[in-house]
Amino acid sequence: MLSTMQDAPLTVTRILQHGMRIHATSRITTWTGEPEPQRRSFREAGERASRLAHALRDELGIDTGDRVATLMWNNAEHLEAYFAIPSMGAVLHTLNLRLPPEQLVWIVNHAADRAVVVNASVLPLLVPLLPHLPTIEHIVVSGPGDRSALAGADTAARVHEYEELIAGRPASYDWPELDERSAAAMCYTSGTTGDPRGVVYSHRSIYLHSMQVNMSESMGLTDKDTTLVVVPQFHVNAWGLPHATFMTGINVLMPDRFLQPAPLAEMIEREKPTHAAAVPTIWQGLLAEVTANPRDLSSMRHVTIGGSACPPALMKAYDKLGVRVCHAWGMTETSPLGTMAHAPAGLSADQEWPYRVTQGRFPAGVEGRLVGPEGEFLPWDGESAGELEVRGPWIASAYYGGAGGEPIRPADKFSEDGWLKTGDVGVISPDGFLTLTDRAKDVIKSGGEWISSVELENALMAHPEVAEAAVVAVPDERWGERPLATVVLKEGATVGYGTLKEFLGGTVAKWQLPERWALIPAVPKTSVGKFDKKVIRRQYADGELDVTEL
Numbered sequence: 324m325l326s327t328m329q330d331a332p333l334t335v336t337r338i339l340q341h342g343m344r345i346h347a348t349s350r351i352t353t354w355t356g357e358p359e360p361q362r363r364s365f366r367e368a369g370e371r372a373s374r375l376a377h378a379l380r381d382e383l384g385i386d387t388g389d390r391v392a393t394l395m396w397n398n399a400e401h402l403e404a405y406f407a408i409p410s411m412g413a414v415l416h417t418l419n420l421r422l423p424p425e426q427l428v429w430i431v432n433h434a435a436d437r438a439v440v441v442n443a444s445v446l447p448l449l450v451p452l453l454p455h456l457p458t459i460e461h462i463v464v465s466g467p468g469d470r471s472a473l474a475g476a477d478t479a480a481r482v483h484e485y486e487e488l489i490a491g492r493p494a495s496y497d498w499p500e501l502d503e504r505s506a507a508a509m510c511y512t513s514g515t516t517g518d519p520r521g522v523v524y525s526h527r528s529i530y531l532h533s534m535q536v537n538m539s540e541s542m543g544l545t546d547k548d549t550t551l552v553v554v555p556q557f558h559v560n561a562w563g564l565p566h567a568t569f570m571t572g573i574n575v576l577m578p579d580r581f582l583q584p585a586p587l588a589e590m591i592e593r594e595k596p597t598h599a600a601a602v603p604t605i606w607q608g609l610l611a612e613v614t615a616n617p618r619d620l621s622s623m624r625h626v627t628i629g630g631s632a633c634p635p636a637l638m639k640a641y642d643k644l645g646v647r648v649c650h651a652w653g654m655t656e657t658s659p660l661g662t663m664a665h666a667p668a669g670l671s672a673d674q675e676w677p678y679r680v681t682q683g684r685f686p687a688g689v690e691g692r693l694v695g696p697e698g699e700f701l702p703w704d705g706e707s708a709g710e711l712e713v714r715g716p717w718i719a720s721a722y723y724g725g726a727g728g729e730p731i732r733p734a735d736k737f738s739e740d741g742w743l744k745t746g747d748v749g750v751i752s753p754d755g756f757l758t759l760t761d762r763a764k765d766v767i768k769s770g771g772e773w774i775s776s777v778e779l780e781n782a783l784m785a786h787p788e789v790a791e792a793a794v795v796a797v798p799d800e801r802w803g804e805r806p807l808a809t810v811v812l813k814e815g816a817t818v819g820y821g822t823l824k825e826f827l828g829g830t831v832a833k834w835q836l837p838e839r840w841a842l843i844p845a846v847p848k849t850s851v852g853k854f855d856k857k858v859i860r861r862q863y864a865d866g867e868l869d870v871t872e873l
């Protein structure tokens with residue numbers, strides 16, 4: 324028997340129209356580095372999105388299904404592209420401007436992007452790549468910055484100015500009726516552990532994911548909030564915030580290219596966001612900044628941290644500043660919201676703590692299971708560790724296979740029954756809280772036992788003289804692999820390896836303690852600010868680290 328309900332497609336267009344109409348006066352504030360930021364209402368941004376769609380269709384000839392790339396910071400124009408491109412039936416392809424040039428070239432060609440909207444400040448990165456980007460027919464330049472690099476560019480692509488392109492065009496658009504399952508946006512994985520792979524989000528997956536982001540068991544923001552979106556719009560759709568904001572009228576504060584700790588602290592003090600989202604390294608940097616130069620962060624009631632494991636010591640430090648950190652887990656393949664660590668009801672602050680340091684619980688739209696080494700499903704007993712697999716309406720079922728190609732389902736990423744293999748190893752408690760112990764590729768396999776690199780890192784980073792620490796597996800004749808601890812000390816710190824090892828011994832089993840130690844000036848980071856352990860492993864193999872054995 325069929326239902327009697329209407330079947331309205333869940334599309335990005337609906338989110339755009341809703342935000343423009345119902346939350347017309349909510350604001351997007353973009354930091355400019357000038358005394359005054361740029362301010363724009365949702366209605367204005369929506370109208371500009373309509374103008375952009377007209378320009379893309381009429382002037383650039385962008386058609387249904389065409390990929391339009393963005394190479395941009397977080398700003399109002401990027402948000403306009405976020406809505407214009409999918410709503411007109413084309414596919415938004417956000418490019419990570421921190422990727423190595425050869426990866427960017429590979430990704431643009433693989434996606435066969437026809438046009439790219441680029442911030443002028445990023446032109447020095449784009450222009451040298453243009454000879455290798457034959458599919459790009461149009462370059463749309465936006466925002467402040469020198470455009471002279473384009474003058475001698477080796478490309479047949481036409482160059483447009485964003486503001487000139489949209490000027491004078493109609494402020495409304497007769498948006499097409501789209502199939503909710505059609506492609507709306509795509510994003511390649513950042514390749515922390517391998518080659519980039521294209522994930523293609525549907526209108527439906529974005530719509531449902533946005534609703535989840537807005538639920539109080541997730542980020543739970545309303546039009547009374549302002550969110551500081553530090554997580555880049557090219558990093559898994561800024562964790563869904565751009566779409567979520569238009570759904571509930573959340574005011575948006577965009578940092579543009581001012582992502583250093585000092586301007587971030589200044590924008591928080593001046594613009595008073597109530598929420599912010601970013602990876603742990605951003606929060607580490609901001610903490611060091613406000614410790615040295617105190618600022619008023621009191622407006623920021625809560626912060627979403629994800630992308631890599633948040634060291635508990637960092638959470639505690641923000642607790643002391645009155646900023647509540649909520650830990651979240653996700654991936655490019657999961658849109659990204661997979662879990663969030665709100666403690667269950669009715670607990671004291673002390674009782675909440677063990678829940679807050681986990682990766683959290685699955686929302687109703689995400690199912691999880693743990694798979695052991697023999698492919699067996701493991702119980703949720705808080706002890707049995709296995710690879711996490713997930714499924715749900717905003718979880719990828721395949722990777723983009725290129726124009727005309729079939730979707731790709733590598734056996735190491737998708738189970739035969741269609742679940743996504745996350746590559747993350749962890750346990751789930753009987754009450755459903757996920758604790759990730761490591762990435763499968765980072766876990767240290769010592770004499771048949773597993774050592775969690777994340778656990779060692781968290782324990783090290785709890786030492787008051789340690790700024791950062793990354794632990795990687797290195798080959799060992801006797802045990803197969805053993806941990807190497809690479810440590811960044813705080814300025815002026817003098818603590819020795821022996822003391823650190825003793826300190827670790829307070830929380831970590833003796834057989835897991837690293838015997839190899841090296842001081843490094845900074846932990847190498849990936850394009851989205853995660854610890855880049857590939858680089859440390861290579862540095863060790865090439866003898867570039869000054870290693871002491873204890």
Ligand code: ADP
Binds near residue numbers: 633762
């Ligand atoms: P990449 O795999 O290239 O880093 P993603 O941004 O998709 O690209 O990263 C997803 C991965 O990041 C997850 O599989 C997991 O290993 C890690 N991750 C994300 N959030 C967390 C978290 N809260 N705790 C631990 N690891 C996390």
